[in-house]
Amino acid sequence: MKVPVLQNILSANDQIAARNQALLVQHRVLAVNVMSSPGAGKTTLILETVRRLKGRVKIGVIEADIASTIDADKIAKEGIPVVQINTGGQCHIDASMVSSALDKLPLAEISLLFIENVGNLVCPAEFRIGAQTGIMLLSVPEGDDKPYKYPLMFTTVDAVVISKMDYLALSDFDPGAFQNAVRGMNPRARLFQLSAKTGAGVESWTQWLESLLKGS
Amino acid sequence: MKVPVLQNILSANDQIAARNQALLVQHRVLAVNVMSSPGAGKTTLILETVRRLKGRVKIGVIEADIASTIDADKIAKEGIPVVQINTGGQCHIDASMVSSALDKLPLAEISLLFIENVGNLVCPAEFRIGAQTGIMLLSVPEGDDKPYKYPLMFTTVDAVVISKMDYLALSDFDPGAFQNAVRGMNPRARLFQLSAKTGAGVESWTQWLESLLKGS
Numbered sequence: 001m002k003v004p005v006l007q008n009i010l011s012a013n014d015q016i017a018a019r020n021q022a023l024l025v026q027h028r029v030l031a032v033n034v035m036s037s038p039g040a041g042k043t044t045l046i047l048e049t050v051r052r053l054k055g056r057v058k059i060g061v062i063e064a065d066i067a068s069t070i071d072a073d074k075i076a077k078e079g080i081p082v083v084q085i086n087t088g089g090q091c092h093i094d095a096s097m098v099s100s101a102l103d104k105l106p107l108a109e110i111s112l113l114f115i116e117n118v119g120n121l122v123c124p125a126e127f128r129i130g131a132q133t134g135i136m137l138l139s140v141p142e143g144d145d146k147p148y149k150y151p152l153m154f155t156t157v158d159a160v161v162i163s164k165m166d167y168l169a170l171s172d173f174d175p176g177a178f179q180n181a182v183r184g185m186n187p188r189a190r191l192f193q194l195s196a197k198t199g200a201g202v203e204s205w206t207q208w209l210e211s212l213l214k215g216s
Numbered sequence: 217m218k219v220p221v222l223q224n225i226l227s228a229n230d231q232i233a234a235r236n237q238a239l240l241v242q243h244r245v246l247a248v249n250v251m252s253s254p255g256a257g258k259t260t261l262i263l264e265t266v267r268r269l270k271g272r273v274k275i276g277v278i279e280a281d282i283a284s285t286i287d288a289d290k291i292a293k294e295g296i297p298v299v300q301i302n303t304g305g306q307c308h309i310d311a312s313m314v315s316s317a318l319d320k321l322p323l324a325e326i327s328l329l330f331i332e333n334v335g336n337l338v339c340p341a342e343f344r345i346g347a348q349t350g351i352m353l354l355s356v357p358e359g360d361d362k363p364y365k366y367p368l369m370f371t372t373v374d375a376v377v378i379s380k381m382d383y384l385a386l387s388d389f390d391p392g393a394f395q396n397a398v399r400g401m402n403p404r405a406r407l408f409q410l411s412a413k414t415g416a417g418v419e420s421w422t423q424w425l426e427s428l429l430k431g432s
Contacts, residue, residue: 038365039355039358070365089342120307123339148283149282149286150254151283
């Protein structure tokens with residue numbers, strides 16, 4: 001009995017996700033679902049991206065957390081539209097939550113929308129939210145073995161960002177081994193290595209986002 | 217309709233968890249549910265603890281991951297009993313999975329059992345598995361704001377370990393602010409700061425485990 005119930009939930013979710021995506025396309029908004037473990041640097045990368053693309057790209061952000069508005073408060077200081085979703089315990093956001101958040105955003109004034117998911121390498125990969133692009137961060141201190149442990153996330157995203165490269169010297173993380181593992185599972189994923197703190201590698205990332213915007 | 221179904225699942229899980237705990241108590245095994253984000257250092261801390269307590273404490277380990285046997289293989293090299301649970305996609309282990317794993321362990325030869333949960337700060341806090349003690353690791357690179365974002369995990373554990381203290385100089389993590397946040401939510405939790413890599417602070421942790429064993 002459990003599986004059919006789960007399928008119904010997913011199917012209802014996918015219907016709302018399709019509606020979200022239609023709304024985004026209609027407003028020419030490219031939405032990026034940003035996923036990672038807790039503390040891998042999602043908000044920091046979004047903030048750095050906002051600063052670098054300011055004046056060129058109109059950015060909006062949806063922040064999601066189990067609780068608190070810590071990340072949305074940081075984004076709001078940049079003077080761009082931001083909405084916080086508190087999932088209240090759920091380990092991921094779903095299409096319905098994103099639908100409510102989209103209602104509160106000035107979509108006509110946004111061309112790039114970051115949707116920062118709950119920090120989690122498992123559940124967010126299972127739920128469509130309507131974003132056209134899905135990306136994940138894996139921070140250097142987490143270790144290079146994570147693709148084998150959390151395969152669904154690594155196989156479903158459009159890009160994998162190795163974040164916190166400034167920690168590399170202190171770590172036994174092997175970027176080559178990690179990238180080979182990702183390429184074996186998901187050959188089409190774009191790969192980036194960066195440190196939002198030092199700025200190293202961030203330009204390739206923002207160039208890729210701008211190329212997506214030109215193509216959308 | 218969704219909530220009653222969830223309650224039934226939880227209640228069935230809690231019954232199996234109670235049976236697991238009775239089995240553990242009967243065999244005088246102290247089980248510790250070890251939780252954290254992916255890559256916070258659960259396996260590394262367990263390995264370091266096994267090495268330090270070797271000859272004094274008989275340790276067994278249950279490793280859980282979505283996929284792979286990477287961590288169980290590392291533990292097996294220490295020559296102690298280890299069982300791998302692959303959850304196949306589930307973001308946490310449940311009591312039934314632990315029950316199956318306990319059947320495969322020589323409980324009469326174990327006094328301390330580490331149960332390493334799936335790397336996740338959300339779901340594992342919601343499911344009892346029968347362990348007498350729950351602990352979590354929060355690694356320095358994850359940042360000191362996590363108690364506000366993942367409150368359930370921080371309020372339900374018996375101890376919070378700040379891991380990867382060797383990264384502190386590179387980070388803006390504030391151990392004092394973090395500990396105040398944890399104490400505000402969970403005054404009875406024991407707090408530890410350590411680096412399993414350098415060994416700093418590990419002795420307080422193993423002394424605490426030994427004190428629990430004497431009391432059990």
